[in-house]
Each structure stands twice: as structure tokens, then as C-alpha cells.
Amino acid sequence: MIISIRKIGSLIRFISIFAVLTMFFYIILGWVGDWLTPVDPYRTPTGQAIKAFRPESTMDSRYSPAERLRLYYWYGE
Incomplete structure (x- = not known):
């Protein structure tokens, strides 16, 4: 079995470039x-918008959880 240093070098170069580009795209994304x-996605909206969800503490408690x-x-x- 013949082991070529050029093939090993090109494989290592390919893997390293692939890893660097993968990390680069991960950081960019x-x-x-x-x-x-x-x-702050949970802030109270301004203008004409209304907040559709009211936390439990502000709801009137006319209904029990059951x-x-x-x-x-x-x-x-």
C-alpha cells in the first residue's frame, strides 16, 4: 500500500478549509x-397595535383553571 503525502496534504487542506468556512457561515448566520x-419581543406594543396575550396576574379570575x-x-x- 502506497501512502502519498500529497494526497494526505490535500485532504488535510480540504478538511481545514471546510471547517473554517463552516464556522464562518455559522457566525454570519x-x-x-x-x-x-x-x-425585546415581549414588550408592550406601541401605536395602534395591541398585545394579544395577557399574563395570568392581569386576567380577571372569573374562571378557575378547571x-x-x-x-x-x-x-x-
């Missing part, structure tokens, strides 16, 4: 993802 996501679960299954939502 992370920057793009950070740029696209809002700073009653809400029963209504959930009844309406099928």
Missing part, C-alpha cells in the same frame, strides 16, 4: 439572526 430578532380547561375542551381550540 448568527449575526443575521441577531439582527432580525427584535430586542373551568378554563373544560371550556378549552368544549370549544375544541
